[in-house]
Amino acid sequence: MELWYTEEHTPDVRFSIRVERQLCSVQSPFQRIDIFESKEFGRFLTLDGLMMLTEKDEFIYHEMIVHVPMAANPDIRRVLVVGGGDGGTVRELTRYPGIERIDMAEIDGEVVRACREFLPQTASRLDDPRVNLLIEDGLKYVRSRENEYDLILVDSTDPFGPGEGLFTREFYGSCYNALREEGILVNQHESPYYPDYTRSMKRAHRRINECFPVCRVYQAHIPTYPSGHWLFGFASKGIDPLEAQLYRWERLGIETRYYNPELHRGAFALPNYVISELKDDA
Amino acid sequence: MTMGKSANRQENMPLAEALERYRADRVVSFDVPGHKQGRGNPRLTEFLGKRCLSVDVNSMKPLDNLTHPISVIREAEELAADAFGSKYAFFMVNGTTSAVQAMILYACRRGDKIILPRNVHTSAINALILCGAVPVYVDPGVDRSLGIALGMTPEAVERAIRENPDARAVLVNNPTYYGICPDTVSIAKLARANGLLVLADEAHGTHFSFGEGLPVPAMRAGADMAAVSMHKTGGSLTQSSILLAGERVDPGYLRQIINLTGTTSASYLLMSSLDIARRNLAVEGKETFSKVLALAEYARGEINRLGGYRAFGPDIAGSPGVFGFDRTRLPVFTREIGLAGIEVYDMLRDDYGIQVEFGDLGNILAILSVGDSELMAERLVSALQEIRRLKRRDPSGMFDHEYIPPQVVLPPQEAFYAKRRSLPLADSAGRVCGESVMSYPPGIPVVAPGERITGEIVEYIRYARDRGCRITGTVDPAAESIQVLEE
Numbered sequence: 214m215e216l217w218y219t220e221e222h223t224p225d226v227r228f229s230i231r232v233e234r235q236l237c238s239v240q241s242p243f244q245r246i247d248i249f250e251s252k253e254f255g256r257f258l259t260l261d262g263l264m265m266l267t268e269k270d271e272f273i274y275h276e277m278i279v280h281v282p283m284a285a286n287p288d289i290r291r292v293l294v295v296g297g298g299d300g301g302t303v304r305e306l307t308r309y310p311g312i313e314r315i316d317m318a319e320i321d322g323e324v325v326r327a328c329r330e331f332l333p334q335t336a337s338r339l340d341d342p343r344v345n346l347l348i349e350d351g352l353k354y355v356r357s358r359e360n361e362y363d364l365i366l367v368d369s370t371d372p373f374g375p376g377e378g379l380f381t382r383e384f385y386g387s388c389y390n391a392l393r394e395e396g397i398l399v400n401q402h403e404s405p406y407y408p409d410y411t412r413s414m415k416r417a418h419r420r421i422n423e424c425f426p427v428c429r430v431y432q433a434h435i436p437t438y439p440s441g442h443w444l445f446g447f448a449s450k451g452i453d454p455l456e457a458q459l460y461r462w463e464r465l466g467i468e469t470r471y472y473n474p475e476l477h478r479g480a481f482a483l484p485n486y487v488i489s490e491l492k493d494d495a
Numbered sequence: 496m497t498m499g500k501s502a503n504r505q506e507n508m509p510l511a512e513a514l515e516r517y518r519a520d521r522v523v524s525f526d527v528p529g530h531k532q533g534r535g536n537p538r539l540t541e542f543l544g545k546r547c548l549s550v551d552v553n554s555m556k557p558l559d560n561l562t563h564p565i566s567v568i569r570e571a572e573e574l575a576a577d578a579f580g581s582k583y584a585f586f587m588v589n590g591t592t593s594a595v596q597a598m599i600l601y602a603c604r605r606g607d608k609i610i611l612p613r614n615v616h617t618s619a620i621n622a623l624i625l626c627g628a629v630p631v632y633v634d635p636g637v638d639r640s641l642g643i644a645l646g647m648t649p650e651a652v653e654r655a656i657r658e659n660p661d662a663r664a665v666l667v668n669n670p671t672y673y674g675i676c677p678d679t680v681s682i683a684k685l686a687r688a689n690g691l692l693v694l695a696d697e698a699h700g701t702h703f704s705f706g707e708g709l710p711v712p713a714m715r716a717g718a719d720m721a722a723v724s725m726h727k728t729g730g731s732l733t734q735s736s737i738l739l740a741g742e743r744v745d746p747g748y749l750r751q752i753i754n755l756t757g758t759t760s761a762s763y764l765l766m767s768s769l770d771i772a773r774r775n776l777a778v779e780g781k782e783t784f785s786k787v788l789a790l791a792e793y794a795r796g797e798i799n800r801l802g803g804y805r806a807f808g809p810d811i812a813g814s815p816g817v818f819g820f821d822r823t824r825l826p827v828f829t830r831e832i833g834l835a836g837i838e839v840y841d842m843l844r845d846d847y848g849i850q851v852e853f854g855d856l857g858n859i860l861a862i863l864s865v866g867d868s869e870l871m872a873e874r875l876v877s878a879l880q881e882i883r884r885l886k887r888r889d890p891s892g893m894f895d896h897e898y899i900p901p902q903v904v905l906p907p908q909e910a911f912y913a914k915r916r917s918l919p920l921a922d923s924a925g926r927v928c929g930e931s932v933m934s935y936p937p938g939i940p941v942v943a944p945g946e947r948i949t950g951e952i953v954e955y956i957r958y959a960r961d962r963g964c965r966i967t968g969t970v971d972p973a974a975e976s977i978q979v980l981e982e
Contacts, residue, residue: 350870356877378870382847383877390884423846 218249218257220264222439223407228264230254230437236331241323243375248331254437256332258299260324260370268334270436271301273471274401275335277433278445279305280472281480282364282397284462285447285454287311289363293391295351295379297368298324300336306366307338308467316362318347318354320375352378358391365392367400372413380417385424389450397449402430405487406440414444418491421448429454430491431480433471444487455481505578505777509570510770513558514550514763527553527760552763561586561761562754571770578777579704579723581714581739583746585753586769587722588761591698592618593753594722594738596625598694601720601744601752602664603628605908610655610686611666613901614644616696617931617968619666620907620943625756627908631659634900636816641807641828642857642896644939645816646670646677649685656689664692669700669713669721672853672937673860674824675817676700676710683717692743693717698724698736702823705780708788710819719743728823728864731772735765783865787823791863794825794872801876803832803883825861827879829854830895833888835962837934839879842886847878853936856894856959894958902947905980910945915978917971920957924950926979932956934964948979 216232230251237248244261251257255268266274279302283289290313294302298319306315317339319325325346328336339346347354355365365388370376378384379400388398402417404410422428425448435443447454459474483491524531533540533548540548554560559568568586576584587594595618603609605627611619612635623630633651635644652665665686670676683693695713697703701723703712713721721739725731740749775783798806805828809820829839840854851861861875904927905913915929928948931940941959942952956974960966966974 350873352870352877353873356880375870378874378877381874381877383874383881386881386885387877 218251218259220259220262220439223409226407228437228439230257237327239323239327241321243321244370246321246324246327248327256334257437258328258332261374263371264437265370266299266301266335267437268332271299271335273433273435274443275301275305276469276472277431277480278302278366278368278399278401280462280467280469281431281445281447281454281477282366282399283309284459284474284477285449285457286363286395286397286452287461287465288395289397290314291362292316292364292366293318293355293358293362295355295365295367295369296320296376297366299328299332300325300339302366302368303341303344304335304338307341307343309465312343314345315341315343316345316347318349318351320348320350322348350378352381352384352387355384355391356387360391360393362392363396365396365398367398369401371403371410372417380413380420382420382423385421385448389424392450394450395452397447397452398425399448400446402444402446404438404440404443405490406442410439411490415490415493417446421446425449427451427453429481430483430487432483432487433480503778505574505774507574508767508770508774509567509574510559510763511767513567514552514767517552517558518549524552526555547764550763550767553760558763561588561766562757562759563750568766571766571773574777575737575769575773576739578773579712579714579737579739581721582742583740583744583749585738585740585749586761586766587736587738587753588734588758588765589756590734591696591722591724591727591736592616592621593757594736595619595696595698596622596756597738597749597753598720598722599623599628599664599666600626600755601749602692602694607664608659608662609664609666610652610659610662610691612644612647612668614671614898614939615666615668616698617933617938617940619696620931620940623907624911624944625908627906628663629906630903631655631662632901632903635898636814637896637898638811638814638817641805641811642830642898643673644671644898645675645814646818647682648815649678649681652682653685656685656691660689662691664694666694666696667713667718669695669697669703669716669718670710670819670821672699672939673826673858674699674821675811676819676821677816678818679713679716679718680711687717692719694719695721697721699727699824700821701725701727701729702776702780702784702787703821705776706784706788706823707781708822709784710821714739714741725769725772728862729772729776730865732765732768735769737769784823787863787865787867790867790869790872791823791825793869794861794863794876797872797876798827798879801880801883803887804829804879805831823863825863827859827861828857829859830857830890830893832883832886833890833893834882834886835893837959837963839882841963842882843875843878847874847881849875849878851875855897855934855937855964856962857897894955899941899949899951899955901943902949903945904947905945907944910980914981916981917976918979920953920975920977923948923977923979924953926982929978929980930970931968932966932974932977933968934959935967940968948977
């Protein structure tokens, strides 16, 4: 018997992984949650059939969403994670002793439950005493906060489905309002390659630009995401990630498998076609 | 789609089912429409879909004829009448405008008087132009803080009847665009006791007959006819509507009146959408509208907690002229943050990708339906919060009312057909107007034919246009000049 998981990256492009067995399948009020086990990628989580993470390559995404802003400002104390129910982002954050509090607003409690049970690799640090887990719509939570966070990480699904509200101008504006003077917002910024994702990327970029004075984009190579080429948005009220004193981060002695200070600088160097897509206002 | 006869008659959709049979029969057509189930227009077929085009057909024996229904359309209309609790129901394919006009054309001949509030939709004023009826306007009263017109009080209607014993009919908005209902039960009782027909513009109240905790639907309140805009909150296709009529109405004569201006090629897409929407309302309406109501109340509470905005609701009931309020509606008063409703309306669409139903000078109106979720409502709330944070201004000097009481000089028909000439708007104060001028939506004329143009009206139109309202109704496409009567 052969069992394959397939995601359609476009109507004409498919990505498949041979599945050993299915560990979990839940229909929550928001989405369908599945966790599989595979030889090649270990366990992996999909939401509404779309790949969220695999045990084999999740370190890339989670290191890149966390360590870039943390290196840009190692004095970050209060962090909000929007989404991120698998716990991988929180796991990376808890490695910083300077962080005092991590609030996490995840809309779907079922995702957290499933990951706690079947994906301890990412969910293991959700019990850290600094973590305050809120099962709530991120958009609703953020608009109730003002001048409270040094860093907001938007670790969301794509902008089709429950994550849609996290790609809107009202969300980015509310984030601005919830951040302190030195505040940074990092979000998963979709992909520049396939047109559907490019459109989401451009829209997100334009809207963040309308809300924040500093807006940059950096990239990572994530093998299991559509095209493998994934972007992150870095927005702040003033801090420029390219002027970061990266030696301060190195002194923290945090061991990483993907991120390093050289890569920090390099990640912001984008291919010409991506630069031109981001400039294009349409 | 459920086919065949069901135990619950309201599960049936005779017209939609007849169309399904027609499609399955694969009839070769040598009649109109010329696109022949879409084959003759592949581009259109690709755009709208094959299934859609295959039932865009001409009336024929098995599919009945709207101008003289005797089989499946008649059955569908009877089911609709049952669902709404009225004696008769007429499918309308030229919008609720045609339903409002049919009511008035039925009730009034040239010179007959009709009692109505002045904050009626332009379709009612246009019906007066068509048939030559003479309006007797009852002041609907204005909410002082919101600046919006309310509903007629029974006392004011009684006075109008006493002063005009020859009046033929009274027309009520049940509800207004903002969701405000007058005491339609008392007004209907009064009018009927005095031999007047009771007509209801229920364009925004289709759901009243099906939900719980909503205002009394007009037919149940004692109206003789009600125009219900199925496409607004009932789920049918845009432009489809239903005219309800009670036992005091002669259905044969009303059909003739409808046919005076009605098409002889009624769209089966529109009619079948009425049939299916009626089924959904009758079978699932209660559940649907309880969800919509909960969502509207949630959004109202959240918006009111933001501060600066006033998402008004049942709290405005109690003023004279406000007997009931449709709690599924979500009007938001914006003037306190220094922004006209139309400005907030434009910002929501242009900056936040959120489309609401309308914005006028002091309010926006959001309409919620079964298609909305809490996450979507959250976007509206957050966007309003952002607009307040970023765009708030000093509200002093803003135009503070939507309604200007009319000075009627001539009946609408006489004025519309009189010798007219064009004057720049700025020079028109003091003249008698020869056309209707309105912001659309909501489509309530600021000035109607036969009314005196005042300085206040000129200022209102100028102000509304400056803020971004679309001014319509005038001969001049730019609405910079206005038709006035020769002196």
